[in-house]
Amino acid sequence: QWSELSYDILGDGTAPEMRIGASSWVWQRSGLSIAGRRHAHGVTVHGRSSVTIDLNRPCTAYDALVGVDDLSMKLGRVTFSVHADGARLWNSGVVKGGDPAVPVHVDLTGRETVRLVVEPLSPFDGVALADWAQSRFTCG
Numbered sequence: 410q411w412s413e414l415s416y417d418i419l420g421d422g423t424a425p426e427m428r429i430g431a432s433s434w435v436w437q438r439s440g441l442s443i444a445g446r447r448h449a450h451g452v453t454v455h456g457r458s459s460v461t462i463d464l465n466r467p468c469t470a471y472d473a474l475v476g477v478d479d480l481s482m483k484l485g486r487v488t489f490s491v492h493a494d495g496a497r498l499w500n501s502g503v504v505k506g507g508d509p510a511v512p513v514h515v516d517l518t519g520r521e522t523v524r525l526v527v528e529p530l531s532p533f534d535g536v537a538l539a540d541w542a543q544s545r546f547t548c549g
Contacts, residue, residue: 411473411544412437412450414462422465425523425546431461441540443476443510451542453478456487456529458539461522468517468548474510475501478538483507485537486530493520503530510542517546 414437420426427435436453451473454460475489483506491499491513499515517523523546529535 410450411452411462411541411546412439417463420465424466425462425464425468425548428461428463431459433458433460435460441542442479443474443540443542444507445479446510448474448510448540448542451540451544453538453540454525454527456485456527456535456537456539458525458527460525462525462546463522464517464520464546464548466548468520468546470547471513471515471517471523471545472547473513473544474540474542475513476504476508476510476540476542477506478540481506481537485534485539487534487537487539488528488530489513489539489541490526490528491515492524492526493517494522506537510540513541
């Protein structure tokens with residue numbers, strides 16, 4: 410689960426770790442909510458964010474449910490994307506506050522680094538809280 414990953418300065422390099430020098434603010438949480446639906450765990454970021462994760466082992470998939478957190482009071486319009494080794498592999502399209510969560514499934518076979526990105530549609534949308542709920546890597 411992304412909500413349980415260490416930063417690279419605290420990890421031992423044998424499991425996925427967030428790169429502290431290449432990542433924006435993250436809030437690793439339990440009990441977050443998108444469009445009135447609660448999720449057991451996830452990571453909340455600002456409406457403009459980029460988090461780089463070194464996989465450090467063979468991984469086959471990344472899965473999550475993405476959306477604007479209910480703490481944003483149905484405000485905010487953002488796009489989510491998943492990049493691996495510099496290539497964009499998935500994009501959500503526009504997700505608005507109050508929209509149901511969008512499922513993410515990305516094949517990571519043979520990949521070494523993942524970058525999870527959220528981009529606002531306007532400067533105002535950058536203050537929204539964006540969630541990567543039920544976020545997890547499947548690794549060997």
